[in-house]
Amino acid sequence: MADDRPGAAPRPLPTVLMYHSISPAQTADPNLLRVHPERLDAQLRTLRRLGLTGVSLAELVDAHDRGEGARLVGLTFDDGYVDFLEHAVPILDRHGMTGTVYVVAGRLAGQNDWDEGPRLDLLSADQVRQVAALGHEVGSHSSTHAHLAGLDAGTLRNEVAESRRVLEEVLDAPVRGFCYPYGDFDAAAADAVRAAGYDHACVTRDYSVADRHTLPRFYVGDRDTGPRLAAKLARHHIVRRRSGPR
Numbered sequence: 373m374a375d376d377r378p379g380a381a382p383r384p385l386p387t388v389l390m391y392h393s394i395s396p397a398q399t400a401d402p403n404l405l406r407v408h409p410e411r412l413d414a415q416l417r418t419l420r421r422l423g424l425t426g427v428s429l430a431e432l433v434d435a436h437d438r439g440e441g442a443r444l445v446g447l448t449f450d451d452g453y454v455d456f457l458e459h460a461v462p463i464l465d466r467h468g469m470t471g472t473v474y475v476v477a478g479r480l481a482g483q484n485d486w487d488e489g490p491r492l493d494l495l496s497a498d499q500v501r502q503v504a505a506l507g508h509e510v511g512s513h514s515s516t517h518a519h520l521a522g523l524d525a526g527t528l529r530n531e532v533a534e535s536r537r538v539l540e541e542v543l544d545a546p547v548r549g550f551c552y553p554y555g556d557f558d559a560a561a562a563d564a565v566r567a568a569g570y571d572h573a574c575v576t577r578d579y580s581v582a583d584r585h586t587l588p589r590f591y592v593g594d595r596d597t598g599p600r601l602a603a604k605l606a607r608h609h610i611v612r613r614r615s616g617p618r
């Protein structure tokens with residue numbers, strides 16, 4: 373994996389999938405963020421058929437650091453919806469897989485008020501602890517789900533460092549991972565993530581930097597059947613080879 377720690381040897385980029393809501397709801401989904409539980413189940417079966425295992429991003433980067441991550445893919449779930457616990461966790465458990473849920477620390481037990489789409493319930497502090505106790509990684513998705521690029525230093529600290537402090541207080545354990553809201557970052561935001569002490573962080577589709585604190589992911593939606601998911605994985609590997617370790 374590409375690694376920005378001093379003295380670290382470069383490794384190929386890991387493969388990371390990006391999900392949001394996992395729900396059987398039939399309400400409007402204008403942003404195409406919802407995946408039906410049956411579709412998620414089918415997608416994880418596809419990974420199995422391809423000889424792959426889904427793991428949290430922390431597990432993935434640790435395996436890549438050991439040179440053992442070739443058959444692993446990261447499963448990440450943005451925003452911290454209650455439906456991760458209700459619907460995603462049982463399916464992940466059934467397949468023997470784990471995931472990372474990225475929680476908006478300043479909106480615990482609230483709703484996704486940053487979206488124009490339907491309002492969805494967010495994990496409470498007790499539910500965040502339950503997710504961690506079940507073996508899944510909890511990462512930070514900032515304090516308020518703000519666009520981080522272009523923010524001043526003080527606001528960046530609140531969004532990045534303060535969100536980590538809040539979640540570590542909730543979990544009474546280190547929070548290693550960060551996810552940039554909207555996949556939106558600039559050099560100052562990435563520097564703030566490093567300064568806050570995160571071990572790794574992820575973005576969306578952007579391979580322009582692709583180091584340990586800007587790991588690219590690709591979107592997975594409800595329309596992604598097994599063949600479509602396999603095609604997306606193949607495209608990722610092509611782009612990954614072109615990008616190369618940095």
